[in-house]
Amino acid sequence: MAPKLATYIALPGTTGDAFRHWHEVFGGELNLMTYGDTPMPGMPFEPDPNAVAHVTLDLPGGFLAGGDAMPGEEYNVEGSAYSLLYQFDTVAEAEAVIDKLLAAGGRVGMKFEPAPWGDHYGQIFDKFGVMWAINVPAQQ
Known part of the structure; x- marks a missing residue:
């Protein structure tokens, strides 16, 4: 492996x-x-x-x-320290995942839309405070 x-x-x-x-x-x-x-x-x-x-x-x-977390360890979850970037092939795939995260209690940190660099990009904080940066590369 x-x-x-x-x-x-x-x-x-x-x-x-x-x-x-x-x-x-x-x-x-x-x-x-x-x-x-x-x-x-x-x-x-x-x-x-x-x-x-x-x-x-x-x-x-x-x-x-x-x-x-281990006993006695303290974590401040919400913020960019716990952030994950997930890249999708299409805007529709990304929007479907965003809808699921929001429907379950998440919130928009940055609206998913065309970004200045050409990709579609947005940030969703899920109901656990973890930030999901959602990206769809610009179509070539």
Whole structure:
């Protein structure tokens, strides 16, 4: 297997919900494991058995991974620190995904429209505060 780079996201107790939501919006293959699914003796803390130990979402064209934040870690999710760029072939594909993100409680950060550099581009903050930068390259 060739090396693969993935974005890893640790959310404060909402990772499972976020990844299930993204699976509904984007499709792909979801694999989720809680601490209760795989007891790990010798951990330096007592994990909540329902907390996500590890999750992956294989998407068309990409791969995401994550887990719930460790006890005591604080995360300010909303903003560009948790941002993902997803590129689509057509404006219609991108608009369909944007509609799903908004219908589920997301909000527009930047309207999806033609950008000065020629692409269609916009930013949507999903209901978990993660920014999805949506891009469709200019047609050649």
